[in-house]
Amino acid sequence: MSFADALAGAGAKPAGKRPYFLEPQVERVLAITMTIAQELAVARQRADTLERLLQAKGVLAPGEIDGFTPDAQTSAERQMWNQEYIARILRIVQQENEAAAQLDDVASGEMADELAKTS
């Protein structure tokens, strides 16, 4: 079986119409979010496995991760990563706020109609 076939087959819809309990738009986003939550758990467990293996091999000492204190430079890099991460995730909120302040904004479709006018 090809990779593409396995991908499509794994996510295949079962026979039988899907019920919706919430507004379909909301339930769609919920289902996507719950799968991301699942994958976050998988990633968290992988990091935990890594830490425990490193401890078992003597590379990490117990408590070393929880006791980790970054120096000023490292701290700044890590906190900037947090800021960048949050800004990426909340991009749509930023853009909606910018839109609220931009009262003369037009839609591309409106421009298309305007530019299609021959006269």
Place this chain on the structure above:
Amino acid sequence: MTAPNSPPVANDPTAGYDGPPDYRVVGRHAVFPQTNHDEIERINYLAQMNRHLAARVVPGVKAAYDKRVEPGFRAAHGRPIANRHEARKAMLEDPAFQTWSALRRATMEQRQQAGRWTALRQNEELARTAAALTDGDDRLVLDPTVAIPRYVSAVDHHCMPGSYHTEYFPGDVTNGANYDHAGFVTTGGLLGKFTDGGGQAVVKWVKRNLPDFKPKKILEIGGTVGHSSLPIAQAFPEAEMTIVDLGAPMLRYGLARAKSLGVDNVRFVQASGEDLSRFPDHSFDWIQTTMFLHELSSRAMHNILAETRRLLKPGGIVLHVEQPQYTPEMPLFEQAMRDWDAFYNNEPFWSRLHEMNLDDEMVTAGFDRDSIIHGAVFGVVDRELFPDAQEDETEDYGRKAAWEVIGAVA
């Protein structure tokens, strides 16, 4: 993990751990799919999600029913809710039931995707392993002329794409592998190391209640990969156990699994339980079905019960293990919650079956009313590693390893 029943140690949050075991304790065999680290953790997470929904979200659904749904219905209609269908429809308007339902459905879909990915990515290798174990073995009898009835083909049971019967190539076992290895998500380990807690429970019940019963020929109808059949075959090594099922991928996988586990007194035969004419009258001492009746139709069940009557030797027994019937004593909230699978998890006969008078059905099939057997069983598991259904107070409606037995003596 701390052993069950040991007293909690102060300030040790793991001491009182109550929940599914790590998936790594499940029993493996030759055709069990390989699972990498992340695939295992995906199953662990999904089992915990089902546990969370049952233990920590359902109580909120119950409270909403008691405080909002039932009083709201009473105020709107001037009478109490009359039956489980009214209860379910009223709950569909309540946010607690909506949220729980949306999460439960999403979890089932995530489980299928997770399990199917693991099975599909290695299905050619699994088919080769199964073929090496079963090619030329007369204990695997496939019949491609067996028609798949509408009650199986129209909606895929428990949202399992392709159901039990779909083959993706000749010799395929994908759907058997998916069904076997990831069922843990739904049961949370309550069916034990080899998902055989139901079969072990039946064996325990038979040995206790029918101590002189020495069956030689045993049939399980709708036995899929043999989860419930193998403990029976192992408990009665002198007997020959026949497992019939509609799905060729289940049967191939089932025989390979059984042989790999050292269980040899089994045969896997492709057939519909409605037409077992390949077996003469009075062929069996014991006929078993386990969590099977709810995946039929009324007509199919009549036909199957009649076939069991025909096939049993005089004095032989038939036993059906099922989730509990709806009775007037069962609260309407519980009935409506148990009906969830019928309406939202592709188990369409679940609702009708559980309201039927099964004693009458058995009599219609030709059994004497005086010969009817009733019992109750819990999943039997290795309690060092797995949770015990009898001690588990979490109610995951329709999923718990606590069943009723209805049967008869021919």
